[in-house]
Amino acid sequence: MSDFTSGFWPIYISVITLVSIIGTWVFLKSQTTRKLAPGEKAELMEHTWDGDLQDLNNPLPRWWLGLFNGTLVFAVVYLVLWPGLGNYAGVLGWTSKGEYEAEVKAAEAKFQPIYAKFLGQNIVAVSSDPEALAIGKNLFLTYCSQCHGSDAAGARGFPNLTDKDWLYGGEPDTIVATITDGRAGVMPAMGEALGPDGTKEVANYVLSLSGRPHDAALAAAGQTKFAENCAACHMPDGTGMHALGAPNLTDSVWLYGGSEGAIIETITKGRNGAMPGMSQTMGTTSNKEAKLHLLAAYVYGLGGGTPPAAPAAEAPVADDAAPADAGATEAPAKP
Ligand code: HEC
Ligand code: HEC
Structure with a gap:
């Protein structure tokens, strides 16, 4: 008080x-103060109401x-x-604060062993444990659903986490890094550099990459502009780069929309999707590390997770793909 x-x-x-x-x-x-002596009767006071009261x-x-x-x-x-x-x-x-803290402490003590158990297992294993997924789902609804949707299917500007299309990669460690530290997608505004015509040309080239209806002449004119202005991040073939979170432009998955208008808007104004770092958001939440672990396992288990690369010793030589291809692999090679 x-x-x-x-x-x-x-x-x-x-x-x-x-x-x-x-x-x-x-x-x-x-x-x-007044007590009735034995045999004494209560006195009638002055008042009588309603005739006999x-x-x-x-x-x-x-x-x-x-x-x-x-x-x-x-x-x-x-x-x-x-x-x-x-x-x-x-x-x-x-x-009341003390009572609340005692309750939290009791709950922590109760759940700590469960969290510790899952923290000790790798994400792929945790992602197939029904108990872990139930906890992960609750955590997801608490911390993630406001942006990614309660079904994790995302919305415009918020990636779908249930598919195999990844901005940053779907390997367990990458998902943990994304969730823990957050991500900031930087697509620079290029409207001024390219001009309205140039922008339209590149946009049509982008449309052509995924086989969408486009103007062939404009797309042809946009090809060199793409190589000069965009390939550094989206790769020369447009398949994107996980290291930068540059989306694959050759598939049918769009973060901001795949219409000519949406693509022109993206190129003209740029995009800056921000995934908040949950390590910060969660502050001093108890069992934080285990919660991030369970969240990553939940996301991994939504169906799109990329199995981690096999340990170097067992990796076949062919796995040694050029690093430039890092963002290109859509379908993960099963180890
Ligand atoms: C404030 C909104 C917001 C919240 C809350 C949020 N995210 Fe995100 N998340 C985003 C945005 C926006 C992106 C895309 C970032 C970009 O465009 O570069 C993203 C990206 C991701 C990615 C990378 C997807 C890919 O394709 O590589 C994962 C995984 C992810 N979020 C998981 C989560 C999880 C798990 C939580 C809850 C712990 C969460 N997010 C909470 C907005 C949010
Ligand atoms: C500095 C690296 C970089 C450059 C250069 C760059 N982009 Fe991007 N681009 C990104 C990133 C990162 C994103 C994702 C933005 C986000 O997550 O909010 C993106 C997003 C996009 C999208 C949205 C895709 C979707 O799924 O909705 C399109 C289209 C696009 N870029 C086209 C281009 C074109 C065309 C150029 C060249 C004129 C270009 N980009 C240049 C990094 C870049």
């Missing part, structure tokens, strides 16, 4: 409370007095044990 705005209020409250209790007791006492001066019934005094004793005992009198904390030292 330390949150009063000034020292006056605790005193004000204490005085009113104590004066009420003592005042009630004194009043009651003053009204119960009379006012006698009987003493208060003893059971009623006892009950009333009981409430007064209860009030005093309560005020000694618990906070209630201004700043006085009470003998028991109870606080």
Whole structure:
């Protein structure tokens, strides 16, 4: 009880409370001085109402007095044990904050072993454990659904997490990194550099990459502009780059829309999708590491996860793809 705005209020409250209790007791006492001697009859007071309704001066019934005094004793005992009198904390030292913290602590202690168990397993294993997925789903609904949707299917600007199309990659470690530290997609605004005509040409070239209806002449004119302005991030063949989160432009999955208008808007104004770092968002949440682990496993298990690369010793030589292809692999090679 330390949150009063000034020292006056605790005193004000204490005085009113104590004066009420003592005042009630004194009043009651003053009204119960008269006892009936054996055989004595209550006197008729002055008043008679409604013809025959009379006012006698009987003493208060003893059971009623006892009950009333009981409430007064209860009030005093309560005020000694618990906070209630201004700043006085009470003998028991109870606080609502303390009670809440004790409950959280008990819950933590209860769930800690479960979290520890899953933290000790790798993400692929956790992603097929029904109990882990149930916890992961709850965590997802708490921390992620407002952006990615409760079914994780995303929306415009918020990626679908249930498919095999990844901006940054679907390997367990990559998903953990994405969730833990967040991501910032940087697609620079190029409208000024390319001009309206140039933008339209590149947009038509982008449309051609995924076989969408486009103007062939414009697309042909856009091809060199794409190689000059876009290939550094989206790769020369347009298949994107996980390291930068540059989307694959050759497939049918669009983050911001695959119409000519949407693509022109993307190129002209740029895009800056931001995935918040959950490590920060969660602050000092207990079992944070395990929760991130379970969230990653949940996302991995949504169906689009890329199995981790086989350990180097067992990797076939052919796996040694050029690093430039990093973003190109859509369908993961099963180890
Ligand atoms: C404030 C909105 C927001 C919240 C909350 C959010 N995300 Fe995201 N997330 C995004 C955006 C936007 C992107 C795309 C970033 C970009 O465009 O570069 C993204 C990207 C991702 C990716 C990368 C997808 C890919 O294709 O590589 C994963 C995985 C992901 N989020 C998982 C999660 C999980 C799990 C949570 C909850 C713990 C979460 N996100 C919470 C907005 C959010
Ligand atoms: C600096 C790297 C970079 C360059 C250069 C760049 N992009 Fe991007 N582009 C990105 C990133 C990163 C994203 C994803 C933005 C996000 O996540 O919000 C993106 C998104 C897009 C999208 C949206 C795709 C979708 O699924 O909706 C299109 C279309 C696109 N870029 C086309 C282009 C074209 C055309 C050029 C050249 C004129 C270009 N980009 C140049 C990095 C780049």
